[in-house]
Amino acid sequence: KAGVTQTPRYLIKTxxxxxxxxxxxxxxxxxxxxxxxxxxxxxxxLFEYFSETQRNKGNFPGRFSGRQFSNSRSEMNVSxxxxxxxxxxxxxxxxxxxxxxxxxxxFGDGTRLSIL
Amino acid sequence: xxxxxxxSPSLSVQEGRISILNCDYTNSMFDYFxxxxxxxxxxxxxxxxxxxxxxxxxxxRFTVFLNKSAKHLSLHIxxxxxxxxxxxxxxxxxxxxxxxxxxxxxxLKVLA
Numbered sequence: 216k217a218g219v220t221q222t223p224r225y226l227i228k229t230x231x232x233x234x235x236x237x238x239x240x241x242x243x244x245x246x247x248x249x250x251x252x253x254x255x256x257x258x259x260x261l262f263e264y265f266s267e268t269q270r271n272k273g274n275f276p277g278r279f280s281g282r283q284f285s286n287s288r289s290e291m292n293v294s295x296x297x298x299x300x301x302x303x304x305x306x307x308x309x310x311x312x313x314x315x316x317x318x319x320x321x322f323g324d325g326t327r328l329s330i331l
Numbered sequence: 332x333x334x335x336x337x338x339s340p341s342l343s344v345q346e347g348r349i350s351i352l353n354c355d356y357t358n359s360m361f362d363y364f365x366x367x368x369x370x371x372x373x374x375x376x377x378x379x380x381x382x383x384x385x386x387x388x389x390x391x392r393f394t395v396f397l398n399k400s401a402k403h404l405s406l407h408i409x410x411x412x413x414x415x416x417x418x419x420x421x422x423x424x425x426x427x428x429x430x431x432x433x434x435x436x437x438x439l440k441v442l443a
Contacts, residue, residue, distance in 0.1 A: 219374070246429055257337075257420065257435035258375070271430040305374055311429065319365055320431065322374030 217242065219308050219323035227329045233294040236326045238306030240287050246270075246311025247289040248320060249281060252303040264289055265311045293328075301330045334358050335423050337434035345442050350408040352437050354421035357402065361423035361432075366395060366406045369418045369436070378419075379406070411441045 220239040228234050240247050248271075249261040260273040264283035283289045287308075293300055307320035336355045344350045354364075362383040367375035381388040381395045381404070388395050394407045408415055418436045 248429065248431070250431075250433070255435060258422075258431075258433040260430055260432065263429045265429070271428055273430070307374075307431075309429070319377035319380060321377065322367075324372065324374045 219306055219321055221304075221306050221323035221326050223326060224324065225327045225329075227331060228296050229331050230296055230298060232296050233292065234296060234328060236291045236293075236304055236306075236328075238289045238291070238308075238323060240289070240306075240308030241321055244308035244310055244321070245287050246309045246320075247283055247287065248307045248309075249289070249291050250305045250307065251275070252305060252325070253301075258305065261291070296330050298330050301328060303327050333435075334361075335421060335432045335434040337419075337421060337437050339437050340435070341438040341440070343440045343442060344411045346413055347410045350406075350411045350415065350439055350441065352406040352408075352419050352421075352439065354404050354406075354434055355402060356404070356423055358423070358425075359399070359402065360425055362426040363424040364395070364397060364404050365422045365424070365431075366393075367420045367422065367433075368415075369420065375420060408439075411439075413441050413443050415439060416441045 222237045246265045248263040250258040263271040267283045278294045281291045303325045305325045307322045309318045309320045365380040366378040369375040397404045420436045421434045422431045
């Protein structure tokens, strides 16, 4: 069974630009979550999508947005990039229904975004 | 507001001995806790979870203990192996949501 796939693996952008990251979940998984990982901050929750709807949202500015398609694939967009947006962006998928504790999230290997 | 805290950024343990990783939380409304392991250049991998109605869950060499009165959970790895060297994250979930709250991680180094 294929795992969670994130593309691209590495990305270099400059301040002010925008970027789109992609995530393909495990087949059958309908929930996709996005996280930002920076040194010393752990994994910060960005948002979670289920059946094309944003179901949960973290405390990030509106420059961070996402969407989910009918095939459960998800994209995350960051506009007007800032130096502080340099981070590893991780996507995770799970079945998304029923008892959440019995459905651990499965992570992709992330997209390393560097802002110059 | 860091609701899930891992106060030890790093830990070194001799191969074959026990590794104990700790995690504290502030919100008593969390009802599931999980541990993930992360190797460099890879995404986190799920290890073990525990419901808030339990105080222990075991899976092979990994055991998680939950002390609700102290708002503390710990992961025990026995015996520790060099392949266990990684960063370990604890996470907590509120009932009915899929919003995971992660700690900042503890880097475990198992010395051969």
